Amino acid sequence: MSVTSKDDVDGILKFVADCDGKFEDSKCDIKESDLGGLGVFAKTDIAKDEAILTLNKSSIFSASNSSISNLLCENDIDGMLALNIAFIYETTVFKDTSHWYPFLRTVRFRDDQGHLNLPPSFWHANGKQLLKGTSFDTLFDALTPEEEIIQGFKIAVDLARKWNGEFRLEIPKGFLDIDEKNYDENFNLALEKFISVAYTLSSRGFEIDAYHETALVPVADLFNHHVSRPDLKFVSLYDVCDKCGEPGMCKHLIAEGYLEAQQREQCKSTTGNAATRVIDDDLISRLENGLGGERSDNDTDTEEEDNLTQNPDECVDIVLKNDVRQGQEIFNSYGELSNVFLLARYGFAIPGNQYDIVHLGPDFIKISKKEDRHQEKFKWWSQVGHGLFSAWYAQMRQEDEEDEESEIQSDGSRQGVNGEMQDGSGEEEEEEDEDEDEDEDDGLKSWLSQLYIDVNGEPSPSTWALASLLTLTPAQWESFFSQKATPHISDSIVNEEKLPFLAKTGNLHAKKLLSKLLKDKQLPVPIGEHPIGAKGVTDAMHQSARILIQSEHDILNKCLKRLS
Numbered sequence: 001m002s003v004t005s006k007d008d009v010d011g012i013l014k015f016v017a018d019c020d021g022k023f024e025d026s027k028c029d030i031k032e033s034d035l036g037g038l039g040v041f042a043k044t045d046i047a048k049d050e051a052i053l054t055l056n057k058s059s060i061f062s063a064s065n066s067s068i069s070n071l072l073c074e075n076d077i078d079g080m081l082a083l084n085i086a087f088i089y090e091t092t093v094f095k096d097t098s099h100w101y102p103f104l105r106t107v108r109f110r111d112d113q114g115h116l117n118l119p120p121s122f123w124h125a126n127g128k129q130l131l132k133g134t135s136f137d138t139l140f141d142a143l144t145p146e147e148e149i150i151q152g153f154k155i156a157v158d159l160a161r162k163w164n165g166e167f168r169l170e171i172p173k174g175f176l177d178i179d180e181k182n183y184d185e186n187f188n189l190a191l192e193k194f195i196s197v198a199y200t201l202s203s204r205g206f207e208i209d210a211y212h213e214t215a216l217v218p219v220a221d222l223f224n225h226h227v228s229r230p231d232l233k234f235v236s237l238y239d240v241c242d243k244c245g246e247p248g249m250c251k252h253l254i255a256e257g258y259l260e261a262q263q264r265e266q267c268k269s270t271t272g273n274a275a276t277r278v279i280d281d282d283l284i285s286r287l288e289n290g291l292g293g294e295r296s297d298n299d300t301d302t303e304e305e306d307n308l309t310q311n312p313d314e315c316v317d318i319v320l321k322n323d324v325r326q327g328q329e330i331f332n333s334y335g336e337l338s339n340v341f342l343l344a345r346y347g348f349a350i351p352g353n354q355y356d357i358v359h360l361g362p363d364f365i366k367i368s369k370k371e372d373r374h375q376e377k378f379k380w381w382s383q384v385g386h387g388l389f390s391a392w393y394a395q396m397r398q399e400d401e402e403d404e405e406s407e408i409q410s411d412g413s414r415q416g417v418n419g420e421m422q423d424g425s426g427e428e429e430e431e432e433d434e435d436e437d438e439d440e441d442d443g444l445k446s447w448l449s450q451l452y453i454d455v456n457g458e459p460s461p462s463t464w465a466l467a468s469l470l471t472l473t474p475a476q477w478e479s480f481f482s483q484k485a486t487p488h489i490s491d492s493i494v495n496e497e498k499l500p501f502l503a504k505t506g507n508l509h510a511k512k513l514l515s516k517l518l519k520d521k522q523l524p525v526p527i528g529e530h531p532i533g534a535k536g537v538t539d540a541m542h543q544s545a546r547i548l549i550q551s552e553h554d555i556l557n558k559c560l561k562r563l564s
């Protein structure tokens with residue numbers, strides 16, 4: 001859980017005002033939310049389309065805006081790693097001398113009891129135990145520590161030492177200064193803190209543009225998430241120069257155009273290799289000098305205008321997309337995310353989350369290991385069947401949708417079709433890969449990942465298909481193929497007209513098999529309201545795990561009802 005203290009609200013608002021930001025505090029209140037920490041509430045009715053927060057991009061905190069931006073850039077550090085390192089330097093080395101400190105000091109990565117805010121992949125083993133066997137564990141493998149963040153920490157420690165050696169830049173105390181005595185212990189403590197900062201920042205960051213990438217945005221990061229009815233949208237022009245952040249023409253684009261024109265000229269006049277040139281400071285300053293006299297008047301005009309009005313392209317806005325009523329909490333959306341993703345990225349879960357599913361991969365694997373008679377069917381399904389069925393199913397769905405569309409059009413009663421975006425989760429992209437082991441691993445994951453029950457308790461198409469396949473009698477199984485190859489079952493040729501059978505959802509035998517599988521499924525028992533008090537397990541861990549597990553139990557129960 002990453003939450004802000006109410007004692008920090010005035011400081012945050014002062015920071016925004018000092019940056020000439022505009023927050024509609026006559027219409028919005030920042031106060032404690034029932035969801036935990038702070039939230040933003042409507043003081044009056046506010047109409048749709050109103051911008052309740054406008055901030056110049058110069059007042060958000062990104063690695064590119066930070067005091068060490070040049071060092072990060074010189075060392076090719078970008079993305080979340082750059083933001084983490086910049087945050088650590090700003091809050092431990094530069095502190096009061098940093099423009100950002102009054103805002104950054106309000107970002108807390110410990111709870112009231114002093115526990116670090118950690119993702120489940122770095123929870124104490126007792127905490128992880130709470131989520132064992134859930135989709136969090138089996139489908140997403142999200143209890144395994146991510147190697148990338150550990151590598152990121154090592155890079156940060158090395159850079160801190162290098163910068164200290166080269167120009168005496170202080171090493172951030174308690175974060176990147178690892179005492180050689182008790183090295184392992186100190187390394188682990190500092191690593192945990194680094195991970196906590198990374199997790200906290202990623203739960204509060206906004207994708208700004210090609211220059212700033214992910215950044216912290218004061219006040220914007222106080223809106224809580226609503227799974228189905230968010231009230232606002234975050235507006236920021238993404239397409240800017242990735243070297244300086246300018247939204248329109250800038251010296252880098254001019255230099256790029258100049259180089260391209262030069263290269264075209266060279267290609268015309270020579271057939272040999274044209275020397276490749278890069279956009280460096282030297283080229284830019286020569287171009288600027290060349291343009292100097294012409295541009296200076298315009299520049300002065302623009303600067304004067306800038307002082308009077310903010311260029312909207314240089315600002316981020318929070319704009320309401322619904323009318324909101326006095327007293328209601330104003331919600332953002334962090335995305336259409338299941339509890340697994342919410343917990344892994346933001347540290348909370350939502351009861352009855354409409355994007356939740358229950359994964360059945362390990363349960364089918366159990367059957368395959370237990371019952372020899374299914375071996376051949378599993379082999380065929382994992383190697384060939386799943387791919388064949390998925391392609392056929394997708395094609396069939398597309399044809400159905402096209403038929404529906406043409407019916408609607410000829411009927412004329414509705415314009416267009418449902419414009420919902422596919423998230424692609426039903427289709428697996430096939431990547432060419434040299435490494436066969438990796439291919440096999442991906443294949444295994446992809447057929448297993450399609451075995452789930454959705455939030456309404458409906459088994460996925462692949463789940464029905466595999467359950468139906470496993471319940472075919474030996475004679476039906478033989479007749480499934482026009483040519484069956486033994487022992488290399490994957491070389492067999494399928495009777496294509498049999499595929500629709502696998503898409504049927506009411507097959508009695510399949511229903512029986514699924515019911516048994518669900519009853520045998522060993523999800524953790526939902527945890528009661530009271531914390532168990534095991535070592536390393538915080539109340540927040542309990543609460544998140546309880547919601548996530550309860551949601552999976554509810555889905556299983558819905559499915560069992562459907563099947564009975």
Ligand SMILES: C[S@@+](CC[C@H](N)C(=O)[O-])C[C@H]1O[C@@H](n2cnc3c(N)ncnc32)[C@H](O)[C@@H]1O
Nearest residue numbers: 001002003004035037038221222224225346348
């Ligand atoms: C961007 S912050 C939102 C403001 C936060 N409440 C605060 O006090 O700073 C994201 C954090 O707020 C909390 N949060 C947001 N939406 C939530 C929700 N629907 N239920 C529970 N916690 C939520 C989580 O701790 C999450 O990591």
